[in-house]
Amino acid sequence: MKKNLLENYTLIEPITAEEFEEYFYKRWLILRKPWNQPAGSEVDMHEVNSIHGMIVDKQQNAVAICRIQMNDSYTAQVRYMAVDEHYRSKGFGKKILSYLEHRAKQRGAKRVYLDARENAVEFYKSCDYRVIKTSYLLFGEIQHFGMEKYL
DSSP states (O other): OOOGGGGGGGOOOOOOOHHHHHHHHHHHHHTTGTOOTTTTTOOOTSSTTEEEEEEEEEOOOOOEEEEEEEESSSSEEEEEEEGGGGGGGTHHHHHHHHHHHHHHHHHHOSEEEEEEEEEGHHHHTTTTOEEEEEEEEEETTTEEEEEEEEO
């Protein structure tokens, strides 16, 4: 019998200082540290008005994190999606993305936009996003593509 890996993990919206510390640490560790970016570079001015999602194990260690923000009354934007390398291709990314899309829809979003790293484009396509433009080059080497999905 195949066991559902996700049943041993919990999707939460971080609220305590400890949860946010883990959330931001995981964001920095996956999305910034490999490019020698300093701690703190993973945080921006939209944190307070965003919906944050985090999948944690039984010890409250984050295995996947993501944020969605409302850019206007119609459009939400996914930012800072990160899944620990040991948990990729196991459904964690799709679970957290689906949850945040649902939360944005509750706030009135009809469209979700994101800038995907080149190596994540196929993942987002599997979640019904489509490429609409070549976006920016992060750290002089990570090509991003603007993608969208209508809810």
